[in-house]
Amino acid sequence: MSSVLNVVSALNHPGQEHPFHADAMLEKMMVLGDPVEFTDIAVNGTYLSSEERIVVNGEVTAEVISQCARCLKPVKNPIKAELDALFAREPDPEDPDRYIYEASQVDLTEAVKDALVLALPLRYLCKEDCKGLCPKCGMDLNTGSCTCQEGDDERNPFAALRSIVYDNEEV
Numbered sequence: 001m002s003s004v005l006n007v008v009s010a011l012n013h014p015g016q017e018h019p020f021h022a023d024a025m026l027e028k029m030m031v032l033g034d035p036v037e038f039t040d041i042a043v044n045g046t047y048l049s050s051e052e053r054i055v056v057n058g059e060v061t062a063e064v065i066s067q068c069a070r071c072l073k074p075v076k077n078p079i080k081a082e083l084d085a086l087f088a089r090e091p092d093p094e095d096p097d098r099y100i101y102e103a104s105q106v107d108l109t110e111a112v113k114d115a116l117v118l119a120l121p122l123r124y125l126c127k128e129d130c131k132g133l134c135p136k137c138g139m140d141l142n143t144g145s146c147t148c149q150e151g152d153d154e155r156n157p158f159a160a161l162r163s164i165v166y167d168n169e170e171v
Helices: 007-011 110-117 161-166
Strands: 004-006 018-022 028-030 032-048 051-067 074-088 106-107
Touching: 004 018, 007 032, 032 074, 032 110, 051 110, 074 110
Parallel strands: none
Antiparallel strands: 004 106, 018 032, 028 032, 032 051, 051 074
């Protein structure tokens, strides 16, 4: 299957829902500075026509591959997104969320991409207690500890603030 729907029957029978299943492929992309790849994308839903417009409703499922926000290791997680898209033959400056279709072919690729990107969490973690990377030497603190930050408190101008936060119970 592909992400292109043939909507001839919907255009010939306005208001009648037509179920569909489609697969999609998306290129790797950067989202908020992080690399993101979607795999195993599946779309299930219905479409119908109304006055030369096609309304598509459904659910998108996929696997998202990104990187841990703390240690930068690859992270793979399932993701679900709701797909509610309106397709028209002509663009409308009043409705920038409208997608365009030609002839009787509706390409779901952009709508699927938008739905998945909007469903992404702000960040992924490889595990909740990920310690991340040492900001000085770059060592993965999940695999061991480094010694480059030992004794840095004397040179750190913010060391006094740390004692205020940890020693004062009112803060």
